[in-house]
Every structure is written in C-alpha cells, then in structure tokens.
Amino acid sequence: MSEDSKRSVVVERTATGHFLATNARGGTLHFGTASDEGPTTEFTPVELLLAAIGGCTAVDVDVATARHAEPAAFSVSVTGDKISDELGNRMTNLVVTFDVAFPDGEGADRARAILPRAVKASHDRLCTVSRTVETGTPVTVTIKGA
Incomplete structure (x- = not known):
C-alpha cells in the first residue's frame, strides 16, 4: 500500500x-x-452507506456522460432492506436505480448511448464503495491502547 x-x-x-x-x-x-x-436533518450510518454507494457510482457515470452533454435530469436512488438474522444486522436487496435524461442534440445522443456502458463499468469495476461491499472486504476493529 x-x-x-x-x-x-x-x-x-x-x-x-x-x-x-x-x-x-x-x-x-x-x-x-x-x-x-x-424529523432530523442528520443521516443515519445506514443512510450514509446507501448515499456512498449511490454517490460513488453517480460520480463515475457523470464523468463519462457529462463530457458529451449536460444532463437535463440526473438522480440515483439506492434502496435496500435492513434485516437482523443469524448473521447479525445487515442490508440486503441493495438496488441502485439511475434516472437520467439528456436534452436533444448530437452530444446528448452520445451521452445516452454511453449511459448503459458507464453504469455497467461503474458497477463492475470502478465504484470503490459498491465493489468493496460486494467483495466482502473484512473490517478490523481495535481499541487504542488495549
């Protein structure tokens, strides 16, 4: 490292x-x-996880498509189910949904054509957050001075 x-x-x-x-x-x-x-304006840690997954992949896709056209609309929703079972508390059924629209025009046509590839590339290899969740990277927990 x-x-x-x-x-x-x-x-x-x-x-x-x-x-x-x-x-x-x-x-x-x-x-x-x-x-x-x-109501509170603070996010919970689980909501931060969902935001991190959505934010990471949104950045990847935005970089790939916005160089061709500025989107008219761009949102990413991330949902999942918080469960507690024999494995402990965790999230399941994580789903990332893109809702992206581009205006008319040649650059926008290129951006629309690139969108599916950009989403797939982000999911399959670029988004550090979702790649870490999917590969199941171990987390080490320590207590300072112990």
Whole structure:
C-alpha cells in the first residue's frame, strides 16, 4: 500500500447519538441515530452507506456522460432492506436505480448511448464503495491502547 492509497475519516461524538465525521481535507459531515422525537436533518450510518454507494457510482457515470452533454435530469436512488438474522444486522436487496435524461442534440445522443456502458463499468469495476461491499472486504476493529 502506498501513502497515496490511504483514505481516512475521524468520527467524533458531539452528543448522545450525534457524531461528526471529518476527512483529511477538513470536510465535515454530521450524522446520528434515527430518533422517534421528530424529523432530523442528520443521516443515519445506514443512510450514509446507501448515499456512498449511490454517490460513488453517480460520480463515475457523470464523468463519462457529462463530457458529451449536460444532463437535463440526473438522480440515483439506492434502496435496500435492513434485516437482523443469524448473521447479525445487515442490508440486503441493495438496488441502485439511475434516472437520467439528456436534452436533444448530437452530444446528448452520445451521452445516452454511453449511459448503459458507464453504469455497467461503474458497477463492475470502478465504484470503490459498491465493489468493496460486494467483495466482502473484512473490517478490523481495535481499541487504542488495549
């Protein structure tokens, strides 16, 4: 592994059930636990996982298609079922759905033609997040000083 391959975030507790993730570039993201106490603008960790899957593949597809035409609409929805079974809590039935439209024009025709290949390439080899989920990369958990 090279130093260029290392990615990291630090997650700090800000209050009961509320956290702040900070990346190496100083970007921050608040998240927390779901609550029955009314609406919240924070994402849960599971929602962040879904957003990471959708965001990763959206970036790949956008890079491939937007060089030909600016989309008139571009959204990606990611759904799944949270279950608890003999393997523990986990997500199943993950589905990523693209809803992309391009205006009329020659560049837009190229973008529409590229779209299926770009989605497949992202899923099959480019999107680090979904590739990691699908290959089942082990996660090591440690306690500092233990």
